[in-house]
Amino acid sequence: MTFIRQEARALAALTAPILITQIAQMGMGTIDTLMAGYVSTRDLAAVAIGTSIWLPAWLFLSGVLVALSPLASRLHSSDQQQRMPHLQAAAVSLGLIMGVLTALVLAIAAWLLPSFSNDQQTAAIASDYLLAVALGMPAAGLFLALRFYSEAVGHAHRVTLVMLGGLALNIPANALFVYGLLGLPELGGVGCGIGTTLVFVLMALALLADTRKRRLPTHWPLLRESLQPDWEQIRQLLKIGLPIGAAIFFEVSLFTVIALFLAGLGPTTVAGHQVALNLSSITFMIPLSMGMSITVRVGHHLGRNNIEAARRTAWLGIRLNLLIAAFNATLMVTLSETIAGLYSPDPAVVSLAATLLLYAAVFQLSDATQVAAAGALRGYHDTLMVMLITFGAYWVAGLGCGYWLGFYGSEYLGIAPMGAEGFWIGLITGLTMAALGLLTRLWRVSNRYVH
Template sequence: MSFASSEVRAILKLTAPILATQLAQVGMGTIDTLMSGYVSTRDLAAVAIGSAVWTPVWLFLAGILVALSPAVAKANAANDAENLPKLLSTAIALGVTSGLILGALVAYIGWSIPVFVDDAHTAQVASQYLYAIAIGMPISGVFLALRFYAEALNAASHVTRIMLIGLALNIPINYVLIYGLFGLPELGGVGCGVGSATVLLIMSVAMLANTRKHRLQKNYALFANALRSRFSDLLALAKVGLPIGIAIFFEVSLFTAIALFLADLGPVVVAGHQVALNVASVTFMLPLSLGMAMTVRVGHHLGSTGKGQTGTLDAKRSSWLGVKLNLGLALFNAVLITLFAGFIANLYSPDPAVVAIGTSLLFFAALFQISDAIQIAAAGALRAYEDTFAVMLITFVAYWLIGFGSGWYLAYEASEPMGAAGFWIGLIIGLTFAAIALVARLMSISNRAETIIEKMQ
């Protein structure tokens, strides 16, 4: 079997369970959106605003901790079994610390929501929804560390099973809390936040039990070692992970900013925007999952011992195979969204106005699948090379200076203001710039690494 065939198979084999895990995670947000939409349009708008706030924060936390994946993949490829649990302990310490800080941030934003949202009911539900989510952020830090550790050790299917169980539990728990069954108070849209936080705790406990059974020495004191983590180890992991988190935050926080600015146009526009955003978030998980798989695969090749130039060359070849594969998957996604835009929008709300806006915005969501997939794949490979600072700078320029700047102009300042559609066009422009710049960076870094190996021989 050729290298290309075997590597594509390896990437897809790793991508599949990571994708299932990502979809289950996003599925919880989708369930919140769907169930709140049938409470009222204002509850749907509140959950939309809340989701737009906590999703980029949660992904920022995930970005910090995904730095564990290439470190574990390299250590595993080098047969450095002694260092593996130490890496996990350090990641848990970093995850809890980061989760506490970010949880406080989410709670503060929730407290500030009434400043941005005029509708009193929408503001109240959004604030309380975020308070519930904030409590779960430190727990998320533990869960994400355990998750990325398992995925880097080719045990992604274990994570998937736990996430799917959590997804199944989320529906009945949400329903009970939204409508106040079994003597509990009727929480409406707020019940979605409380339900999601509860499910996250259940999944974290299950993931910890699974890790202890399959990937840790029997008597290894995981949390005791996490408390004793050296500052230098935390700093080393954060040095790689923080730029990843910031880069992801730059992209996803764009949607937060857009949702907040669109709030002045009324709950119907916000709800329609949320329909397109939620669908885009689901489809985003496919290229994101493949990008995560590429980080592990490229890291594995870079960490393999005794291969000299071959390991570096294989890492380079794996990177470009991943980019091409992600592009093909993106084209498939774009076609599906375009063909079924109206049907999809109708699933989210019975309100014809919301459906009309959501359907129109879904066509833009389909278009940016292509450039988004390319830039995610390139960034995934660059993470394995630990070239994360340059990625952070490129994404800042692409998303905020170019994407948001052009989107704001088209939405509000153009001769014929386009509203929500203008922001979506701006996103497409920014993502296209990011794709071009990150591919150029990957080409430079992979060639440089190959040249260094050649000079060492």
């Protein structure tokens, strides 16, 4: 019981600042949307289109660099701490390289965007917004490399302070360019992209200064080392990180594809789906943050060669996530109509959203389990199987089941096409299969280490 209490406190202490950081990240996107909406509906739509493109790319970048967490946490707790600055330098190199590549991908997407839209004015704004955000991707890559290193060595609160500062700066930075303050041109939605890039740069510089002061040896040449990449260390980061980035992309893109399929079923269906999805995304931040904490704690124990503690921490984290999910699910079930009513005055939207929230309550348990198991497996550096399991669960089982139930049903089984509800049953199916697959994998990996 002593170990459980101590480890639960350690996980909670690490999860709290990571959770605040995650919420602050979501807040920046919300600020962009709200401020663009006050310019015009067209600017709001353009920012929404641009965000739907750059956010998955940014999450992939984040997934690749989160590989730093298990590597750094394991080194930090071992007798090889002298290698830590070199690992940070390699991560900075990778962050900058991946940031530039992400910027190029977004620039190409911005160039192609007008070709896929009938509304050329909205597409032009979205394209320029996307180009503005693309300029900030190298800084975002640098920030992420510094962030995950800081969290791995127990300085997650320093990242939180920088992130909250960035959130506070996002409003005036956007306002300068969106509304044309201080004599600057009024750029509307495009100004949101410029403001976001400015905030990325400032946050990267702030966290770089903090890292320089608190987490590196005095006068250690981080910049010079980063400009001379350690390709072997980068290869190790990519070996762990690319499958993580791909797994995250599979999940994010699944929700995007489902939204596209539902678009043909009318605005009420789309709105109801969006309400349930938005609330699920908010509640998911807690188990997601816990999953990141599990990665760090498992890495710490493995760095000390305490195999049994790593295994116990992994399974404790899963149990804690299930408790969190059960609490979230209870709120969704008991307050479904009240919550849905906060999003829309339309009775039809509220009714559908309240129904979908009941499905969302069910998949809270599977979602919390799979993200905790995936976090533990990252701590063991076991990421390739996570990618394969999530691809099969989400895109084959989940999307396949959802599409079949949503549009076709089954006359033989007496199931009529279920629309949005069918896709949410598909989500439950996919997340449950992912949870079962990842739990099985974790059991094998953790026992292999023990024996």
